[in-house]
Amino acid sequence: MPELPEIETIKRYLEKEIIDQKIKNIEIFNKRSFKGNKKNIQGAKVIRLERKGKVLVFVLSNGYNLMFHLKMTGQILFFNFLKKLAIDKSTRVIFILDNSYLVFNDIRKFGWVKVVDDKNLREEIKRLGIDALNLTFDNLKRILNNTKRPIKLVLMDQAKIAGIGNIYANESLFLAKINPQTPANKISEEKIKELLKAIIKILKKAIKYGGTSFSLYLKPDESKGKYQEKFLVYKREDKKCWRCHKNIKRIILGGRSTFYCLNCQKL
Ligand SMILES: [Zn+2]
Structure with missing residues (x-):
């Protein structure tokens, strides 16, 4: 299971790539992997990334946030439009940004992406030590x-x-x-x-x-x-x-x- 160092590595990588990019669309291939309403984040910009423990958070421009938990087998892959998008049968969600794709893969399907407002984010984060x-x-x-x-x-x-x-x-x-x-x-x-x-x-x-x-x-x-x-x-x-x-x-x-x-x- 990815732990703090893996999530921190992902965070540092994505910070260089997706800050200020707009989430134009979201393709969901497995409903259980995506919690919340995707309409709430469509069109919002990624302002900054945060991490607590094994949870990664995209703070968005409109009061909503995207939380990721990779659990056992989750992966977050980044493809700018110049690179060939690689998806497979483990792909659960694709985020289409201004000039890139973000792909959430998860073979075992224990991981999740969740749309939460600021209040819910604080409550979720508070549960962690x-x-x-x-x-x-x-x-x-x-x-x-x-x-x-x-x-x-x-x-x-x-x-x-x-x-x-x-x-x-x-x-x-x-x-x-x-x-x-x-x-x-x-x-x-x-x-x-x-x-x-x-x-x-x-x-x-x-x-x-x-x-x-x-x-x-x-x-x-x-x-x-x-x-x-x-x-x-x-x-x-x-x-x-x-x-x-x-x-x-x-x-x-x-x-x-x-x-x-x-x-x-x-x-
Ligand atoms: Zn020894």
Whole structure:
């Protein structure tokens, strides 16, 4: 699933291309992928892009906004009119702009695009926790002290911290040498500091590499992100830990594959 670094990569790409462009028309191929009334955004201009956690927002000129959530398999692809438009059976929505197309693909159909006014946008955004890149020691400490759930599940709880999914939770915990099963309220202040540093470092590094194209995520120009070439621990089951050379172990935690080094990340 695309996480914060992938959505941030898409945002930075599109900011260079679609600001001030008008949404001339919208072609919807799958009704469930598009929520709200397309008439409300036809003719509106894209003023700016925002992101919170894994949600991307186009702020429009007429008081409406377009929200995107890519969920498992969503893609947002950009084609200016000089490039050949490529659509396939996973294409759910096409936005026709002044001089480009924006294509929303989603094989599994869990993702969505939603038209919301400013008030509804604020309500939707409020349901998300603090954006992971805005975490501070104080708010991370408050979030962790409040629960004895395993730390990895807390990091991935979008209502607490928005933007971290399975890949970057695994990576951050490895870097901070914290066992993913540790009850969140048992983590010392010293370790919380290390974890915060690790989260920010991993997310920034992943943004630098254009995100992780392990499954279907692509950048808007259809190229792949490269963070999968930098994985510290994710998908490295039975391979040697970069730090101590013991084998990486895989367990299932909260239904998700969890990778860690038994030696570096002791309970
Ligand atoms: Zn190790």
